[in-house]
Amino acid sequence: MTRVTVAQALVRFLAAQHVERDGQSVRFFAGCLGIFGHGNVAGLGQALQQHHDLLPYHPARNEQAMVHIAAGYARQRNRLGAFACTSSVGPGATNMVTGAALATINRLPVLLLPGDTFATRTPHPVLQQLEAPHDATVSVNDCFRPVCRYFDRIVRPEQLIDAALSAMRVLTDPAETGAVCLALPEDVQTEVVEVPDAFLEERTWTIHRRPPAPEALARAAELIRGAQRPLVVAGGGVVYSEATGALRAFADATGIPVGETQAGRGALPSAHPSALGAIGATGTPAANRLAREADVVIGVGTRWSDFTTASKSAFQDPGVRFVNVNVAAIDLAKHSGLALEADARLALDALRETLAGHRVDARWEQRAADESAAWGEEVERLYSAGHGPLPSQAEVIGAVNDAAGERDVVVCAAGSMPGDLHKLWRTTDPDGKGYHVEYGYSCMGYEIPGGMGVKLAAPEREVFVMIGDGSYLMLPGELPTAVAEGIKLVIVLVQNHGYASIGALSRSVGSAGFGTLYHGRANGAVPTDERPAEPLPVDLATNAESLGAQVLRARTIADVRDALARAREAIGLVVVHGEVDRYEGVPSYDSWWDVPVAEVAADESVREARAAYEDARRAQRQYVATPDEPSVEAGARGAAS
Numbered sequence: 092m093t094r095v096t097v098a099q100a101l102v103r104f105l106a107a108q109h110v111e112r113d114g115q116s117v118r119f120f121a122g123c124l125g126i127f128g129h130g131n132v133a134g135l136g137q138a139l140q141q142h143h144d145l146l147p148y149h150p151a152r153n154e155q156a157m158v159h160i161a162a163g164y165a166r167q168r169n170r171l172g173a174f175a176c177t178s179s180v181g182p183g184a185t186n187m188v189t190g191a192a193l194a195t196i197n198r199l200p201v202l203l204l205p206g207d208t209f210a211t212r213t214p215h216p217v218l219q220q221l222e223a224p225h226d227a228t229v230s231v232n233d234c235f236r237p238v239c240r241y242f243d244r245i246v247r248p249e250q251l252i253d254a255a256l257s258a259m260r261v262l263t264d265p266a267e268t269g270a271v272c273l274a275l276p277e278d279v280q281t282e283v284v285e286v287p288d289a290f291l292e293e294r295t296w297t298i299h300r301r302p303p304a305p306e307a308l309a310r311a312a313e314l315i316r317g318a319q320r321p322l323v324v325a326g327g328g329v330v331y332s333e334a335t336g337a338l339r340a341f342a343d344a345t346g347i348p349v350g351e352t353q354a355g356r357g358a359l360p361s362a363h364p365s366a367l368g369a370i371g372a373t374g375t376p377a378a379n380r381l382a383r384e385a386d387v388v389i390g391v392g393t394r395w396s397d398f399t400t401a402s403k404s405a406f407q408d409p410g411v412r413f414v415n416v417n418v419a420a421i422d423l424a425k426h427s428g429l430a431l432e433a434d435a436r437l438a439l440d441a442l443r444e445t446l447a448g449h450r451v452d453a454r455w456e457q458r459a460a461d462e463s464a465a466w467g468e469e470v471e472r473l474y475s476a477g478h479g480p481l482p483s484q485a486e487v488i489g490a491v492n493d494a495a496g497e498r499d500v501v502v503c504a505a506g507s508m509p510g511d512l513h514k515l516w517r518t519t520d521p522d523g524k525g526y527h528v529e530y531g532y533s534c535m536g537y538e539i540p541g542g543m544g545v546k547l548a549a550p551e552r553e554v555f556v557m558i559g560d561g562s563y564l565m566l567p568g569e570l571p572t573a574v575a576e577g578i579k580l581v582i583v584l585v586q587n588h589g590y591a592s593i594g595a596l597s598r599s600v601g602s603a604g605f606g607t608l609y610h611g612r613a614n615g616a617v618p619t620d621e622r623p624a625e626p627l628p629v630d631l632a633t634n635a636e637s638l639g640a641q642v643l644r645a646r647t648i649a650d651v652r653d654a655l656a657r658a659r660e661a662i663g664l665v666v667v668h669g670e671v672d673r674y675e676g677v678p679s680y681d682s683w684w685d686v687p688v689a690e691v692a693a694d695e696s697v698r699e700a701r702a703a704y705e706d707a708r709r710a711q712r713q714y715v716a717t718p719d720e721p722s723v724e725a726g727a728r729g730a731a732s
């Protein structure tokens with residue numbers, strides 16, 4: 092038995108955890124990120140100082156941002172590595188809630204260790220405590236329950252053992268993983284616990300690859316063999332399971348074309364003959380035209396978000412059926428699909444072997460190749476549009492794409508860039524690790540800290556963070572952390588005076604970009620795209636400079652290219668700042684996204700948008716046809732009305 096404080100035991104436990112897959116064992120926790128306050132400075136703070144050689148500590152500037160660093164790290168490590176994040180009690184803790192939701196939605200392991208109020212309750216109410224008159228057990232940390240995959244509050248020292256082991260079980264389970272929260276009352280952190288020595292010894296969590304059940308495999312293969320127009324939709328699970336090689340082999344052997352979700356983008360490099368690129372609301376015409384006609388859709392490691400399915404309008408074949416390859420039960424059941432519960436790599440290999448000798452109809456394969464080639468030309472056109480006087484955002488993306496080497500990473504999360512990147516970015520990394528757009532939560536502010544996590548996980552890769560002015564303003568505070576920790580990023584800060592993405596969405600629903608321009612008031616009113624006011628005297632380049640970044644200011648697209656070349660060579664963090672034409676967007680191709688429009692309104696423009704919306708909605712489907720009983724489903728609303 093060892094006599095230590097709860098916090099000391101926890102730090103030593105975390106440092107001793109390993110994870111193993113395919114016979115390779117690696118340490119699980121890279122370290123602990125944190126911000127101290129009275130809720131953790133004496134407990135975890137003391138333990139982290141005493142054991143700094145076991146678990147490196149990295150002070151952050153904002154608790155939400157530090158959870159994003161942890162999420163970016165875990166994603167780049169294919170979930171085989173993580174950070175712990177410690178916060179004080181109260182606001183420090185609730186600042187982590189957004190980060191927790193992001194991690195859970197993207198299925199990324201992060202361990203949250205917020206301080207909590209006294210287990211003894213003696214000095215209550217303490218500074219920053221929420222008092223709930225109806226429930227003495229409630230604290231602000233209960234906010235973590237809906238956004239975490241596992242929650243515990245350690246109110247007695249002995250509970251640590253069970254809580255720590257349960258936390259590791261969830262963090263290392265590919266079907267369960269997400270944010271895990273162990274709330275630690277500030278007194279309990281400092282109390283002594285006697286732990287068995289084995290608790291503190293090295294422990295390895297093995298991630299077994301789950302093989303597909305033979306009957307399910309046979310039925311999936313039969314369905315695919317009988318398909319005239321099969322299509323694969325590759326999701327993040329392909330990348331996390333390191334199944335990109337298996338996907339390539341499957342596509343090579345069968346000729347089945349592949350569309351990619353945001354998390355799955357790059358699963359098949361753009362130059363591959365079966366690669367259709369992005370699918371869905373932000374998809375390419377190549378992927379979306381084939382999706383419309385596909386009769387069997389094989390989703391691999393996807394959770395079928397509304398962007399992927401174009402709000403359930405993407406797949407229009409009346410008898411379309413789905414095969415869902417996944418480890419998560421919630422995804423296996425979607426779209427009435429045939430559930431192939433398995434690790435992505437094992438499932439793709441097994442399908443390829445079972446389908447040996449089968450090749451897709453040559454005309455379908457040719458369609459895919461032709462559409463892909465046409466799309467390649469469209470990308471080229473957008474990348475070299477020569478738009479003026481300000482460049483278009485697509486040209487900036489083209490410049491970054493050209494500057495990025497084969498294994499470099501692009502990072503983004505919110506605004507108009509994720510959609511543009513999804514469509515336009517040419518992927519090259521064979522492991523699918525060159526494209527990192529957080530689109531589960533699409534959280535403004537993720538970009539810089541998320542990129543820091545990527546760089547910590549892959550220091551050998553150049554990391555290009557693409558960020559809009561709106562996202563930048565939400566969370567620039569981790570720049571000094573990057574400088575302090577020597578984390579080199581190339582941040583491309585794209586100024587377009589506010590929320591160009593939501594402005595375009597607002598115009599499409601008839602509301603003229605209301606409230607999306609970062610301008611002063613126009614004659615006392617909120618400006619719109621039709622009635623803009625003066626841009627604000629805000630200089631984000633100087634702001635970044637003041638936070639420790641080296642800043643390169645670009646006006647023309649040639650300046651951007653020049654700055655990117657210099658940024659690559661630079662030692663430290665560089666921000667390339669440039670303005671783009673807010674109104675020169677990349678169009679949407681053969682797709683739709685369900686954003687409801689007001690049913691009655693004073694403005695004619697809204698009424699017109701509503702009519703168009705009701706029309707578009709007719710294409711929406713329910714996907715209730717089962718693989719066993721193919722029933723013909725007419726457009727759901729069309730049939731009803």
Ligand SMILES: Cc1ncc(C[n+]2csc(CCOP(=O)(O)OP(=O)(O)O)c2C)c(N)n1
Nearest residue numbers: 505506507535559560561562589590591592
């Ligand atoms: C935290 C958060 N708040 C609000 C939103 C909704 N939203 C999505 S994009 C966007 C605007 C982003 O602005 P900017 O970063 O400048 O990118 P742009 O739209 O101009 O390309 C907003 C408000 C969000 N995704 N995340």
Ligand SMILES: [Mg+2]
Nearest residue numbers: 559560561589
């Ligand atoms: Mg903007």
